[in-house]
Amino acid sequence: xxxxxxxxxxxxxxxxxxxxxxxxxxxxxxxxxxxxxxxxxxxxxxxxxxxxxxxxxxxxxxxxxxxxxxxxxxxxxxxxxxxxxxxxxxxxxxxxxxxxxxxxxxxxxxxxxxxxxxxxxxxxxxxxxxxxxxxxxxxxxxxxxxxxxxxxxxxxxxxxxxxxxxxxxxxxxxxxxxxxxxxxxxxxxxxxxxxxxxxxxxxxxxxxxxxxxxxxxxxxxxxxxxxxxxxxxxxxxxxxxxxxxxxxxxxxxxxxxxxxxxxxxxxxxxxxxxxxx
Amino acid sequence: xxxxxxxxxxxxxxxxxxxxxxxxxxxxxxxxxxxxxxxxxxxxxxxxxxxxxxxxxxxxxxxxxxxxxxxxxxxxxxxxxxxxxxxxxxxxxxxxxxxxxxxxxxxxxxxxxxxxxxxxxxxxxxxxxxxxxxxxxxxxxxxxxxxxxxxxxxxxxxxxxxxxxxxxxxxxxxxxxxxxxxxxxxxxxxxxxxxxxxxxxxxxxxxxxxxxxxxxxxxxxxxxxxxxxxxxxxxxxxxxxxxxxxxxxxxxxxxxxxxxxxxxxxxxxxxxxxxxxxxxxxxxxxxxxxxxxxxxxxxxxxxxxx
Amino acid sequence: xxxxxxxxxxxxxxxxxxxxxxxxxxxxxxxxxxxxxxxxxxxxxxxxxxxxxxxxxxxxxxxxxxxxxxxxxxxxxxxxxxxxxxxxxxxxxxxxxxxxxxxxxxxxxxxxxxxxxxxxxxxxxxxxxxxxxxxxxxxxxxxxxxxxxxxxxxxxxxxxxxxxxxxxxxxxxxxxxxxxxxxxxxxxxxxxxxxxxxxxxxxxxxxxxxxxxxxxxxxxxxxxxxxxxxxxxxxxxxxxxxxxxxxxxxxxxxxxxxxxxxxxxxxxxxxxxxxxxxxxxxxxxxxxxxxxxxx
Numbered sequence: 001x002x003x004x005x006x007x008x009x010x011x012x013x014x015x016x017x018x019x020x021x022x023x024x025x026x027x028x029x030x031x032x033x034x035x036x037x038x039x040x041x042x043x044x045x046x047x048x049x050x051x052x053x054x055x056x057x058x059x060x061x062x063x064x065x066x067x068x069x070x071x072x073x074x075x076x077x078x079x080x081x082x083x084x085x086x087x088x089x090x091x092x093x094x095x096x097x098x099x100x101x102x103x104x105x106x107x108x109x110x111x112x113x114x115x116x117x118x119x120x121x122x123x124x125x126x127x128x129x130x131x132x133x134x135x136x137x138x139x140x141x142x143x144x145x146x147x148x149x150x151x152x153x154x155x156x157x158x159x160x161x162x163x164x165x166x167x168x169x170x171x172x173x174x175x176x177x178x179x180x181x182x183x184x185x186x187x188x189x190x191x192x193x194x195x196x197x198x199x200x201x202x203x204x205x206x207x208x209x210x211x212x213x214x215x216x217x218x219x220x221x222x223x224x225x226x227x228x229x230x231x232x233x234x235x236x237x238x239x240x241x242x243x244x245x246x247x248x249x250x251x252x253x254x255x256x257x258x259x260x261x262x263x264x265x266x267x268x269x270x271x272x273x274x275x276x277x
Numbered sequence: 278x279x280x281x282x283x284x285x286x287x288x289x290x291x292x293x294x295x296x297x298x299x300x301x302x303x304x305x306x307x308x309x310x311x312x313x314x315x316x317x318x319x320x321x322x323x324x325x326x327x328x329x330x331x332x333x334x335x336x337x338x339x340x341x342x343x344x345x346x347x348x349x350x351x352x353x354x355x356x357x358x359x360x361x362x363x364x365x366x367x368x369x370x371x372x373x374x375x376x377x378x379x380x381x382x383x384x385x386x387x388x389x390x391x392x393x394x395x396x397x398x399x400x401x402x403x404x405x406x407x408x409x410x411x412x413x414x415x416x417x418x419x420x421x422x423x424x425x426x427x428x429x430x431x432x433x434x435x436x437x438x439x440x441x442x443x444x445x446x447x448x449x450x451x452x453x454x455x456x457x458x459x460x461x462x463x464x465x466x467x468x469x470x471x472x473x474x475x476x477x478x479x480x481x482x483x484x485x486x487x488x489x490x491x492x493x494x495x496x497x498x499x500x501x502x503x504x505x506x507x508x509x510x511x512x513x514x515x516x517x518x519x520x521x522x523x524x525x526x527x528x529x530x531x532x533x534x535x536x537x538x539x540x541x542x543x544x545x546x547x548x549x550x551x552x553x554x555x556x557x558x559x560x561x562x563x564x565x566x567x568x569x570x571x572x573x574x575x576x577x578x579x580x581x582x583x
Numbered sequence: 584x585x586x587x588x589x590x591x592x593x594x595x596x597x598x599x600x601x602x603x604x605x606x607x608x609x610x611x612x613x614x615x616x617x618x619x620x621x622x623x624x625x626x627x628x629x630x631x632x633x634x635x636x637x638x639x640x641x642x643x644x645x646x647x648x649x650x651x652x653x654x655x656x657x658x659x660x661x662x663x664x665x666x667x668x669x670x671x672x673x674x675x676x677x678x679x680x681x682x683x684x685x686x687x688x689x690x691x692x693x694x695x696x697x698x699x700x701x702x703x704x705x706x707x708x709x710x711x712x713x714x715x716x717x718x719x720x721x722x723x724x725x726x727x728x729x730x731x732x733x734x735x736x737x738x739x740x741x742x743x744x745x746x747x748x749x750x751x752x753x754x755x756x757x758x759x760x761x762x763x764x765x766x767x768x769x770x771x772x773x774x775x776x777x778x779x780x781x782x783x784x785x786x787x788x789x790x791x792x793x794x795x796x797x798x799x800x801x802x803x804x805x806x807x808x809x810x811x812x813x814x815x816x817x818x819x820x821x822x823x824x825x826x827x828x829x830x831x832x833x834x835x836x837x838x839x840x841x842x843x844x845x846x847x848x849x850x851x852x853x854x855x856x857x858x859x860x861x862x863x864x865x866x867x868x869x870x871x872x873x874x875x876x877x878x
Contacts, residue, residue: 011379013386017370025365030789037800041807048816056811069811074803079796087792092302094788098698100361104422108378109350115378127599151550155864181786185621187791188687265345268329 010110014118016124022088022126034083035130036059038075041135042067046224049145064145071138072161072223081168081217082194085125089173090180090190092119093260106264113261115184118179120257127169145259160222168217175213176254181263202237212251216245280305280430280461281325285334285432288415293326295320298334299356303463303480309472310380310465311578312482318465319358321482322432325463326355326548338430351379354428356420358435358465364408368394368418372425379426396417396488398447420448437471449474468534469578481581488581496577503571503580505546510566514539517562524552537565597701604710608718626726629680633734636673639664644745654824669757671839673735674765675768678831680730680768682798689723689777690790691869698785702871712871719772727773729730732766742761761838768834772856773828774829775863776810782870824855 022028045067049055056062087094096119105115132169172194179193180186187272201208202215206220218224219239281303288295295319305407312318315542323329325336327350339352341502363371372390372415373383379390390471397417402410407418416439423431433452437445452475455462466472472479479496481488489496509518518530518539526545543549556562570576599626616622631707644647649668656847739759743751751812752759780793808822823829823845838850 007383009382009386010378012383013374017366017374021363021365027365030784030793032795033793037796039805041804045811048325052816055816062825067807070807074807075800079800079803083792083796087789091786092786095786098788099363100359101363103355103357103359103361103364104330104375105378107326107350107355108375109347109380110378111347135675183825187788188621191791191795194496222698249859267828 007114010108010114011118011121014110014115015121018119018122019125021246022122023129024242028121028126028130030131031088031127032082034087035134037080038071039134039137039141042071042141046141051150051277054146059147062145064142064147068142070225071133072221073148073225076131076135076165077168077217077223077230078225080131082172082198084130085169085172085176086190088123088127089176090186091171092123092180093264094179094180094186112265113258116177116257116261118171120174122259123177124166124170127173128166128208131165131245132162135165157222163206164217164221166209167220167249168213171213171217172228174253174260178256178263180262181260182269197236204268210240211247216240216248219245281463282334283321283325283334283336286321286324286331286336287333288317288324288329288331294485296324296482299482299485299487299491300334300486301480303461304478305456305459305461306478307462307464307476309476309479310463310482311467311472311479312465312471312533313467314497316482317485318467318482320485322355322434322463322465326353326432327564349427354423354426354431354435356423356433358438360412360415362407362415362418363455365406367404367406368399368414368421369403370412371418372421375422376425381479383518389425391512393421396424396451397421398444412442413441416440417444417448420451422466424451424455431455431463433462433464435466436464437466437468445471447558471548479577481578483581489577489580493577496581504544506543506551506570507543507546508533508566508568508570509535509541509564510535511539511562512537517556517564520556520560522548524549541583590870605714605718605721608705608710608715609721609725612692612719612722616722616726622687622837624728625683629677629683629733630681632673632676633730633738634677636669638648639663640738640741641668641745643649644742649702667758667761667839668841669842670735670762671765671835673738674769675832675835677731677734678828681727681773683721684726684730684766684784685773686791688726688795689774690781691787692719692722693778693781694784694787694790699780706872709766714776716867716871720778723774723777724770727770728766731769732763735766740815765835765838768856769831770836772859772863774865775860776827779863779870780866799829803827804870805829818846820847821851823847824851827859830855 004111024033045055049267054062093102096105108115136158175193176190179190183189198212198214201212215237220242283301283303286299287297296316299317299321304452305395309432310318310321319502320329323569324331325343327345330344338349338375341349341352343349346465351463363374368375369387369390372393373386377383378384392399393404397420399414399417399421402414407415409417416436420433420436431452435518436452437448438518440448446581449471452462456476464472464475473493477493478491479493480490481496509517514532516535521527521539521541526543526548528544531540531542532538541549553564553567557564571580586862594605639662643665646663649659658853693702696705708714708804710718736759739752739755739762741751776797777790777794779798781790784793788831805826809819812819812822823833825848833843833845833852834849835858836844837852
């Protein structure tokens with residue numbers, strides 16, 4: 001088989017078919033719902049604004065950029081990206097195992113790394129599409145708030161936010177895929193990594209925070225959640241540089257994908273036997 | 278050299294035995310893999326298709342070791358016994374997807390998928406979602422994904438489960454045809470008639486161990502300690518029974534429900550058959566029909582596993 | 584030999600489903616869940632606050648010991664004050680273990696049946712859809728009782744036991760009633776929600792994630808809205824109706840007569856829970872079918 005037949009055809013088939021199955025079926029409902037929470041909030045907020053006028057007399061409190069920043073920090077960064085990666089990233093393989101279809105992929109002569117790459121790319125495309133629809137719509141709707149003219153013109157912010165969040169989807173998703181492939185109690189471990197370790201490691205003195213994805217994401221993400229005095233005292237960690245953050249996040253993703261490929265190649269991932277008990 | 282070589286294969290699932298010390302050679306043609314439920318048939322097929330790793334021993338197909346060699350899947354097709362699919366894909370989409378994973382271009386994959394669906398008699402269901410397929414149709418599409426790349430070796434785990442009689446006939450025909458084309462086909466089943474229609478070559482598994490291997494008739498010959506039953510149809514069954522009772526190789530004689538049938542149980546069928554011409558020539562007894570009841574697969578299977 | 588007509592006919596006898604058919608599903612589910620080692624570890628973790636609270640009652644019943652050790656400061660006295668607030672605090676703490684229990688016992692209840700097509704099998708037996716649902720709901724319900732209502736009532740019992748004051752139970756029967764009520768405020772919506780989510784998917788991961796989403800995301804949304812919206816629109820307290828946690832907190836405070844976080848009548852919160860349960864009921868009514876039609 002030539003390179004085209006060995007790599008390109010299987011890869012495109014995996015990406016297109018899986019993306020289609022994820023985006024244009026009932027499977028898109030839950031991730032779509034997660035991604036649309038901030039959008040729903042902003043739509044409701046804007047409609048009420050039109051009907052009842054500004055929600056506050058203080059223009060600073062309803063500044064479009066402030067609202068956008070709050071949503072980015074509290075919703076997208078803290079909840080939507082981890083939840084999408086848990087749902088879809090872990091589902092990359094667990095869905096195939098749970099639904100018993102993994103065997104159809106294992107019985108094909110496509111290289112295992114290509115199958116993993118194809119499935120992972122499909123996850124990245126699916127979640128990125130959902131993220132972009134949500135984030136960009138939020139941005140656009142908020143831009144229509146009176147006095148948000150400058151904000152509308154600053155598309156650089158939106159583009160930077162998008163790629164940083166996509167990078168988060170890549171890193172978190174790869175780790176979740178790895179956990180989903182290696183562990184029997186994958187959901188418990190996934191929830192622990194995302195909502196216990198990643199969320200609370202910053203409070204541990206020393207270098208624990210450097211072993212979280214959140215730290216590197218926050219180092220390059222322009223929006224930060226407001227912290228209480230106690231929080232800021234306990235989590236007073238200097239941010240990593242942009243280059244170090246990007247390289248680390250990409251390394252985390254690549255290592256996770258590589259280890260997942262190894263599992264796919266050498267581990268018995270038989271349907272029905274691997275279901276979480 | 279046999280196309281499939283199995284050497285001392287064993288597989289344990291924790292405390293539960295999958296298969297134990299199976300050694301066999303499978304030549305091109307159709308081979309039936311027989312055994313009651315839980316005998317280890319599916320485990321053996323999963324090992325041979327590289328889905329699970331044997332704890333001891335090994336197997337090769339066309340010289341390629343079965344564990345962890347993706348090249349194997351260029352020459353192997355597998356039809357599993359489970360009912361799992363990408364329910365939201367249509368039959369055509371599913372097969373095209375699978376064909377592209379075999380390295381086919383999009384147009385070639387689509388054509389292959391259409392041709393295979395046509396072969397399986399699924400032309401009308403090409404654009405229907407698999408989730409809406411009947412059990413028989415699902416079975417056919419499962420079979421289709423196994424044969425679409427024209428593999429040299431085909432493993433079929435209960436391939437006719439859920440098919441209607443016509444579907445069974447067509448599939449049996451297809452399997453026979455594969456065997457006649459020099460391909461190696463291993464059909465696992467516990468429905469003996471099904472296998473008997475396709476082949477005389479069998480492997481019998483029970484409790485994870487290989488009980489017998491080879492031609493069903495030859496295996497039957499080897500089971501000497503078991504008596505054979507011969508049914509004779511004659512209008513003179515009383516006279517015949519009086520003569521047969523004096524033969525040393527005849528163990529018992531019994532009358533069947535039909536008025537002209539006689540059942541003879543013998544430990545030496547060859548000696549018994551040699552005496553039969555004399556009965557006709559010397560004793561002038563009319564014999565209308567002779568049938569050996571336990572030379573079929575069912576009897577062999579019964580003898581071996583009981 | 585008689586020849587019978589080989590046709591199908593409807594069963595014309597009386598259909599009498601066994602009134603306790605759901606207990607079979609419940610019993611089996613409860614036992615199966617208990618057999619999982621990981622689950623038992625989580626259950627122990629969920630009961631840790633109960634052990635700590637029991638210790639508090641024990642110390643409160645041995646003030647002489649504290650006096651002897653000179654631990655009887657006003658701060659310690661405050662901690663060891665066993666009143667309504669004590670039981671309310673316990674149930675507030677237990678809201679997270681309740682969440683965990685619901686998640687681990689309920690997420691895969693219907694999803695696994697849909698995945699393995701066992702729903703058809705269940706509904707082909709002489710049980711009604713209600714039996715099925717009731718049986719399934721009983722599994723998380725049992726374990727939720729085990730981490731909320733039962734330990735809450737046991738704490739009262741321990742207080743009476745350590746102080747040899749059995750009248751305490753009778754005199755504080757209202758507290759017992761409140762423990763029972765608040766536990767049900769936690770349990771009923773959570774079970775309805777997890778069953779509805781579980782019925783909407785075949786994947787356990789999806790069910791777990793969606794339950795987490797519905798439990799946590801509205802909290803953040805309410806937080807954001809609270810920051811943005813002032814009295815110029817509507818009373819921002821109305822936003823608290825959209826978060827299950829805040830509804831539970833509010834109703835808990837009302838029941839135990841503690842300081843209420845939001846200035847809204849408790850009827851609003853009960854209505855919000857009723858709407859949630861009704862919505863879940865509608866989803867379950869739509870999803871629990873013996874036959875799934877794929878278009």
